[in-house]
Amino acid sequence: MSDTRIVTVDIGGTHARFALATIAPDGTITLGEPATLHTKDHGSFQLAWQAFRDMNGGTLPDAVAMSVAGPVGGEVIKFTNNPWIIRPARIQEMLGPTRQTIVNDFAAVAYAVARADETEFLHLTGPEIPLPETGTLSVLGPGTGLGVAHLYRDGKGSYHVQATEGGHIDYAPLDLIEDAILVRLRKRHNRVSVERVVSGPAIVDIHATLAAMQHEAIHEMTDVDIWNAGISGQDSLAAAAVDRFCLALGAAAGDYALAHGAGGVVIAGGLGYRIRGTILSSGFAERFRAKGRFSALMAGLPVKLITHPQPGLFGAAAAFAREHLHQ
Structure with missing residues (x-):
């Protein structure tokens, strides 16, 4: 048997990443150097595909694995935070590949978790042990939205990935500050989901709420500005917003673990990796465990951060290998 070459693609709300x-x-997967395209710079997925094809001399392999930020399985894929539309039945006609695999973006991350080496995980809280080889793992991560999936491993080397839209469940505040965040969000949204608080853009509302509570003028800052100022520690209000974000992330991670009956949790995504230091020094772990009668159970769950640089691309390729190559 020879190697199989594919294009692997990870499409989020802001970026589309391509790699050979x-x-x-x-079953060993080797990724080429990724190319990151801004979705706003390309009017459609087809145009972005053509741009990547041009970067590679005008030809691409005839197989594609795609990770997409939204539900899959229908005749039309519409992205949760991105105006592109993809029709899977027309991919061969429009783009050329004769074989395709399309998975939800956090299903792809779960595939990456299933295949990643133990050295590619950073321990966050709970017992410092490897992730269990049997049972369910919750996989989640903040980005433009909040992705959630779960992974079941049978202890014999086989596994099953389940995509979810868990980022859209109702948000539950846990203290007076989070009550204030919810009040602010309800002025614009009839229903406030978790990803309105636990996602990259959500830092703007967290920051504005803290400013109002301090009776400070709300300066116009983008989410990127707030993240940069908060992570660097150059701005105390921005730093407090990042810390508050980590509390909300910990609470959400614990909720998903309870809902999934998980034996471990994996945090993923570029934002999660970027704030890993703040996660470790914040109240993330305390919030994760603070589940009333189940606090002891939560304290026994290992929680880790996947450090693979491109889990979406790697996971989409793993999903392709499983579907088409039975690996």
Whole structure:
């Protein structure tokens, strides 16, 4: 058997990442150098595909694995935070690939978790042990939205990935500050979901709420500005917003673990990796465990951060290998 070459794509709300990948007969996946395109710079997925094809001399492999930020399985894929539309039945006609795999973006991350080496995880809280080989793992991560999936492993080397839209469940505040965040959000949204508080853009409302509570003027800052100022520690209000974000992330991670019956939790995404230091020094762990009668149970769950640089691309390739190559 020879290697299989594919295009692997990870499409989020802000970026579309493309890479060439090689899948060896033994299942080993090797990613080429990723190319990151801004979705706002390309009017459609087809135009972004053509741009990547041009970067690679005008030709691409005839197989594609796609990770997309939204529900999959219908005749039309519409993205949760991105205006592109993809019709899976027309991919061969429009783009050329004769084989395709399309998975939800956090299903792809769960595939990456299933295949990643133990060295590619950073321990966050709970017992410092490997992730269990049997049972369910909750996988979640903040980005433009909040992605959630879960992974079941049977202890014999096989596994099943389940995509979800868990980022859209109702948000539950846990203290007076979060009550104030909810009040602010309800002025614009009839229903406030978790990703309105636990996602990259959500830092703007967290920051504005803290400013109002301090009776400070709300300066116009983008989410990127707030993240940069908060992570660097150069701005105390922005730093407090990032810390508050970590509390909300910890509470949400614990909720998903309870809902999934998980034996471990994995945090993923570029934002999660970027704020890993703040997660470790914040009240993330305390919020994760603070589940009343189940606090002891939560304290026994290992919680880790996947450090693979491109889990979406790697996971989409793993999903392709599983579907088409039975690996």
